[in-house]
Amino acid sequence: MNLPDITRRRFLGVAAGAALLAGCSRRSTRAIPGEMVGPSRERGHRLRDGGFPAASETERHGVVIIGGGIAGLAAARQLTKSGHEDFFLLELEDRTGGNASHGANAVSAYPWGAHYVSLPPNDAREVIELYEELGLIAGRDATGRPIYEETALVADPAERLWILGRWQEGLLPKIGATDADQREYAAFTGKMAEYKAARGNDGRRAFTIPVDRSSRDEAFTALDRITMTQWLDAQGYRSERLRWYVDYACRDDFGGTRDQVSAWAGIHYFAARDGVAANAENDVVLTWPEGNGWLEKKLRETSASRIRTGLVAWNIAPAPDGGVWIDAFDFRREQSIRFEARAAIVCVPRFVAQRLCAPLRGQPAAPLEYGPWAVANLTLSERPGGRGFAPAWDNVFFDSRSLGYVNASHQRLDREAGPAVITWYSALCDGPAAAERAKAFERTHADWCDLVLADLRRVHPEIDELVRRIDVCAWGHGMIKPVPGLITSAARQRMADPIGPIHFAHSDLSGLSIFEEAYTRGVLAASAVAASLRPA
C-alpha cells in the first residue's frame, strides 16, 4: 500500500500512539510548532553518573535545603517564618517548582504538573494555616467554616465526561448507565461516605491528609495489602462504568491503575477529603490557570533571595563537627562548592536522596515505584466545545487511556473568546514503569503530537484546525505509586526519620504525591531543624 504523505517514521509514531491510547491514526501532515520541556535529563544523568570535581570553595551556612519542589520551598518558607535567615535552597534546575512547575505564553499561564488542591481536611493544620496566610481562606462564617477566595475555587462547570459521542456533566458516567450501574454508584458513594466519616480505634480518622495522621487501626490498614481492583471484586462491584471511574481516579491521583495501587490508597482518594467551605460544595477544588504553580510562586516569594538554582548537591555527609557537609556542583560556573552547614533538609525524591546522602548509599534501595507521566500544553485558536454539556475545567474521555485535559483559561474572569491553552495529561501506567519511562523518552516531539492529537481528535474532530502549538513534558519519575504495602510499611515510616543533622522531606515519604503531603513534610522538617538549632 502506498501512503504518500505518511513517512515510515511517522507511521511508527502513530502506531506507538495507537498502541498506547487506542486512538485512531489519522494525522495531520503539517509539523506543529512546540518543544519538549521538563526536567533536565542531562543534569539528572550527570548526577547519576557522578564525576563532579572536588569542591574548590567553601561556604558556611546554618541550613542548606536541597531541592526546590514544594517540600523544599515549604521548608524554606518555614525557616524564614521562624526567623532563620542563614540558609540556602539549592535547586538542580534553572527554576524551582518540581511537580508544581508551570509555563506561560501570550494566551495563558498553564501547569506542567499538579494543577489543583482540594479543600484541606482539619487534620491538614499546616496547609490550612498556609491558605489563611495566603488569603485563600479569607475568613470564617458564624459556624467556623472557612470562606474561600471565590476566584480560586474552580469555576462552575468543573467537570465533564465524553461518553457515547457526547459530553455529560460530572465524571461518573451517567449517559447509558443501567439501573444496575446506578445501584452500584449509589452503593459505592455510600461506602465512601462511610469511610469518610469513619474513625479507627485510636480515635483518628480512617483516611486523612496528611497520610500519617490517618488511623493505624488494622480494620483500615488491612486495605493496604490488596489492590483496589481486588477490593472492588471483594465488594462485588461489577459495573464496568464504576470500575472505569475508580480506575480513572487511581490513574489521575496516583499515576497507577486500580490493578497497581493499593485499596487503602484508592479509598483514600474518595474518603480523605472532608474539608468544608462556607461558600462552596465540599467536593470543590482550588485551582489557578498555572495550576499549583500559583502556590509554588507564593511559597517562593517568602524566600526568593535564598534560592540558588542550577546547583546540584552531589554529596551530603555528616561532618566531623556534628554538622553536615554538602558538596554541590554549580552548572553555570562549572565548579563545586562545599557548604558547611549545621543541618540539611533533603527535599528530593528518595531514589535521588539515596545517591546523594553518604549514610544512605550502602543501604538497600527502598521499594519505591515512580510512575512516568506525559503532560502536553496545547495552544488553541479557540476553546473546543462539542455536543452536549458545556466546556468545563476538567474534560475527561470515557474510553481513553489519557486523563483528558484541563482548560488553563477556565479560571479567567473575562468572557472567553479567542485562544485558549489546554493541558492534556496521561499517566503512563499500562506497562512496567521502567519500560513506560524508556518508551516515553524515546518519543520525539512529533511522536507526542501524533499521540496527543489522536486522543483529542476522537472527541474534538476540529482539533487539527484549532491547534497552534504543542509543548510536551515527559516526567520520568512523575509520581510515587502507592502500591500495596507501601503506605503501611515500617520502612516508609522510617525513611522520614532524620539521620543526625540530615532531615528529609518529600511527598514520596508519604506514598502519595500530593501538595499537602509535600508541604506538610517541608514545614515539619524545617520546624524540627529550627528546634534543633535553637540554643539549648
Next chain:
Amino acid sequence: MTDRSTRLLFLASVFVIATCGLIYELIAGTLASYLLGDSVTQFSTVIGVYLFAMGIGSWFSKYVGRNILGTFIQTELFIGLIGGSSAAVLFLLFAQVNSFRVLLYALVLLIGALVGLEIPLLLRILKDRLAFKDLVSKVFTFDYIGALLASLLFPLVLVPHLGLVRAGFLFGILNVLVGLLTIWLLRDQVAWARGHAGTGLLILVFLLTGFAQSDRIMAWSEGATYSDPVIHARSSAYQRIILTRSGNDLRLYLNGNLQFSQRDEYRYHEALVHPGLARVPRRERVLVLGGGDGLAVREVLKYPDVREVTLVDLDAQITSLFSTQELLVDLNAGALKSPKVRVINQDAFTWLKQQTGKFDFIIADFPDPSNFSVGKLYTTAFYREVRRVLHPDGAVVIQSTSPYVARKSFWCVVHTLDASGFVTEPYHVYVPSFGEWGFVIASPQPLAAVADLPPGLRYLTPETLAGLFRFPPDMGDVPTEINRLNNQALVRTFEEEWKQYVH
C-alpha cells in the same frame, strides 16, 4: 407550426415576460425596503433604476443582428436564472456583503436590462407575422395585462403564501418554461436548439431545487428568524448583532435575544437608571457596565450634575454602531458622542479589577445570565469588585431578568447582592416588548427616600416610581441559592426557568 400558433406562443410569452419582469421589480423593491428601511425611497429608486435599465436593454437590442430568436431564448433563460434567484441571493448576501446597495442595484440593473431586451426582440421576431399596428397594440396590451396580474398577485398571493424567495424561484421557473417551450416549438428554426435546451434544463433544475429548498435558504438568511425586516446583521467576536426595523420600530437583537424595541425602550431605560440615580447624594462619576447601545447613558446625561460617564462594553462593534449609525445616534440622542462620556471596550470584570477610583453610581446592564461566561458578571466575586469601586453612599443598579418568567433567577440576583453586603431594593416595570422586567438597586447604606427625577421623562413620575417597588404574590420573594463563580447557580436556574417558559 402554423403562423397563428406561433403568434399565440409569442403573445403568451409577452404576457409571462411582463408578469415575471414586474414580479422581479417588486421583489427587489420590497427586499430593499425590508432590508434598508424607508420604503418610499427604496421603491422609488428601485423602480427608477429598473425602468432605466430596461431602456438600456432596449437600446442594446439594436446590436442583436442575425440570431434574434437565439438571443431571445438566451435572454429568457438568463432572466429566469437571475431574476428567479434574485430574492434568495439578496437575502443570503445582505448580511455578508458590506455594500449591499451596490449588489442590489447591480442585480436590478441586470434584470432590468435583460427584460428591456426582450420586448424589442419580440417585436422584431413578430414584425413579419403581424401588421405593425396590430403588433404594437397586442404586445403592449399583453404587457400591461401581465403587469396588472403581477401587481395583484404579488401582495395578495405571492408574499403571504409563498414568501419572497419561493415566489422568485416560481417566476424564474415560468420564465425558463417559456424559453424551453419556444425552443421546442421552433426547434427547426432555432440554431443550436439542443444547446439552448440543455442550458434551459440545467437552469430549470437549479430553480426547482431553489424552490424546494426555499425554507432552508430563508433559515440560513436569518431574515426568517425575525418577525420584522432585518436592516443590519454583523457578527462581532462576541455575538451576532441584528437590527430589525418595521415602520418606526427599530429593534436590536444580540445572539437572537431582544435588547430593546424603539417603541418602549424608554420604559426600560428610565426604570433602569432613574430610581437609583435620582436618589444618590452625588452623581459626578457614573459607570455603565454593558449597555453599549448608549440608551442608559442617554438617561444618565439628563442630570446636569453628572460630570463624567464611563461606559465599559465588551463589544466595540456595538459601541461604534451606536455612535455612528444615524438612526441609532438619533435614538440615544448622541449619548456616546458626548464629551462627558468615555467609551471603553473591555471585559467588565477584568476592567473593574484594575480600577482604583470610586464611582457615585454604577449601572450593570448585562445580557441575561444565559451562559456560564455571562453568569460570572452576576456572582458574589463580581459584586465584591463593584462594591470596591463604589462610593460608600453611592448605589448600583442591576438589570436582573424577568421576575415573572424567571422568578427564582430574579430573586437569586437579589440574594446574591444581599450576600455581598449590600442593602437591596428590588423593583420591576412592565415593558410591553419584554413583559415584566426586574431590577435591583443595591447600596452599601440605605438610600434617601426622596427621588430627584429629571424633567422630561415619559414613564416615570413620583407616583409610578412608588409602584415599581411593590411585588404582587406571583413575583414575590422565593428562597434561592447564592450565585458564585464556583456554582453558577443563576445560570442553572435561569436555563431551567426559561426552558419551561419557551416550551
